[in-house]
């Protein structure tokens with residue numbers, strides 16, 4: 001059944017070394033473990049690779065058995081080297097039991113890092129006959145490790161000291177620069193309170209600072225922080241409020257401003273003496289000018305009349321205004337409308353009262369760019385006590401703010417789309433949940449998944465896939481209200497948070513906006529891409545009271561939307577929990593059923609109306625549980641479809657049906673044809689045609705005895721691809737029919753192009769043909785249309801003599817249904833053939 005284990009499973013006991021014998025016994029377990037299990041022979045040929053290994057490498061289960069491991073999984077530049085290593089082990093009969101990490105190449109060209117544990121396998125005589133490897137995919141761990149190291153490196157190479165402070169003002173985290181600033185090892189500083197470090201800051205002072213941070217979101221302060229020797233270091237600290245994993249922190253970026261203080265003091269002195277110095281000794285003036293000119297901060301001297309009297313070169317560098325342009329102008333030439341009049345009034349009041357003001361101000365450069373600066377403004381009084389000048393010292397904070405912003409973006413935003421990432425989304429969700437609970441409001445989460453995104457990635461490449469995600473994010477942003485938060489959860493998954501929802505129906509309106517957003521095709525690097533969405537909706541408080549629960553229930557509803565055929569939305573219902581558990585139970589049992597070969601095929605005859613003879617039979621799978629219970633396919637085929645299990649299961653069904661039919665053909669029933677149902681996922685496999693060809697070759701069945709039944713809706717998913725695959729199958733010599741005809745949306749023009757030989761009218765129409773005029777008309781129309789297109793017609797679900805009469809009159813070619821026979825097991829079907837029974 002499961003071809004991927006055939007080589008090992010079919011090997012006779014004597015041929016197998018002990019290790020592989022043990023492995024043969026362990027197959028049922030190896031088939032389901034999440035570790036990659038690989039056995040290669042001495043030439044590197046794959047004897048066994050479990051489903052986990054096949055899935056990781058992006059191949060259909062079983063496809064790699066018998067292939068050369070180095071060719072399929074090792075990159076060309078390492079292939080020769082690893083092949084030689086194996087050859088050495090075999091030649092020198094060396095012991096091998098080691099751990100190694102190396103990359104494997106997946107079908108789509110991506111590399112995954114695997115941690116392997118390899119052991120040689122020996123024959124009874126001690127000869128090396130192969131290598132047994134168990135591997136764990138550690139790519140994500142490695143990437144996470146690298147990302148962490150990069151973040152760590154960026155933080156620790158920053159020149160600014162970074163502190164994460166808790167609500168109690170304790171140090172939770174610091175970088176290397178912080179330890180240098182305070183001259184203490186990091187271990188000593190973590191958990192210390194800021195009040196133990198900053199002069200004049202007590203518990204009450206910290207609390208006031210924390211509250212200010214909660215209200216305004218940031219602070220800029222100067223203070224003296226004691227280092228290890230108890231010496232006060234003047235420090236400027238910029239804090240931002242940050243919420244991480246549900247906990248509030250003050251993210252403080254601090255810098256030693258000793259140099260700047262010195263410069264300011266010098267400049268203060270300069271300013272005080274400036275006026276005097278202009279008139280005093282030449283050498284004194286020269287000295288003052290030198291200090292003025294070489295300062296790294298911009299300095300502006302403004303006269304009592306409010307006009308600039310002098311600026312230094314650093315001022316020009318920062319603002320873009322030359323000295324000539326600035327002189328005799330008002331400092332208002334730098335002004336930015338960021339601050340209201342109230343801000344300036346408060347500033348001048350403080351200068352009047354204390355003689356100086358220090359704070360952060362937004363100004364505008366000559367080229368119009370706005371920039372943040374730290375401004376220290378001092379009033380200079382003459383000997384008469386009157387203010388005769390103001391000296392402003394400005395420090396450009398653009399770079400500092402930019403690095404703070406970058407740090408924030410990296411932590412909370414998705415680099416590809418610019419949308420909030422999962423962690424910021426959860427944060428906002430938790431915040432909104434508190435608000436909604438206080439205000440008794442409703443909220444909704446939309447969990448959005450792109451349909452068949454993998455197909456776009458596979459066909460157009462990952463760069464196009466990324467571009468599509470960017471474009472979709474842009475369209476979502478432009479359609480949603482400012483109050484609705486959209487985020488990218490990862491991969492092809494997005495989420496939208498809708499706050500203050502009046503009624504559940506409003507969530508549908510927002511969902512509709514998302515559907516509208518993707519309605520027009522996307523133009524990507526010369527390609528046109530169409531995409532649809534599946535959306536799950538959960539409501540607060542009905543479907544969950546915390547972020548985790550709401551995301552989980554919305555995700556479940558999204559899965560249901562996919563199962564309902566994609567391109568739609570579903571609200572979460574409590575029944576989904578029970579159904580999800582039931583599906584999981586069936587999925588687990590199915591895995592064992594596959595290994596234990598618990599499936600059987602029944603065959604339902606199809607009868608030719610012109611002769612009354614059985615001319616073919618539809619193979620219908622049943623699951624016979626160890627307790628004898630028979631599970632109908634309607635229960636487990638959909639679960640197998642959703643998981644990769646339909647691959648090996650479909651392969652087994654096709655093989656079993658072909659083998660059985662070959663026996664019947666060889667027993668003299670050469671006119672028989674077996675019809676096998678093909679599910680969507682099977683048909684969409686890239687190598688489906690090759691798989692069918694391999695089964696025909698392996699079972700020795702002449703292709704003219706095989707028919708594939710493919711549903712109408714499946715053929716319409718990707719018409720061109722379907723035409724291509726069906727044409728190749730036809731060229732092999734087998735025939736195809738369209739199953740469940742009438743229930744989907746076939747376009748007649750496409751129908752003409754599909755290389756098919758028959759339509760099977762769905763039983764839902766046949767059931768009522770003698771009692772419902774509409775159904776009778778539909779069936780008549782289908783038969784006449786099919787005949788016009790030179791297609792045969794098979795009517796299924798024929799249960800009564802009246803059905804039969806009606807279909808005979810329409811000149812339908814074949815019938816199938818309980819009227820003639822229910823599906824029979826192979827033995828009973830053989831009896832039916834022997835009896836020569838006909839209509």
Ligand SMILES: Nc1nc2c(ncn2[C@@H]2O[C@H](COP(=O)(O)O[C@H]3[C@@H](O)[C@H](n4cnc5c(=O)[nH]c(N)nc54)O[C@@H]3COP(=O)(O)O)[C@@H](O)[C@H]2O)c(=O)[nH]1
Nearest residue numbers: 620621632633634637653677678679797798799816817818
């Ligand atoms: N991918 C695969 N799908 C399969 C396979 N085997 C079955 N199936 C699909 O499962 C669905 C249910 O199948 P089943 O329970 O076997 O029912 C089939 C017949 O028993 C039933 N039938 C036939 N005649 C009558 C009738 O006169 N009355 C009546 N009430 N039911 C009848 O119809 C089912 C056959 O349907 P169809 O395939 O559309 O011809 C079903 O969708 C199967 O396709 C499998 O191996 N692979």
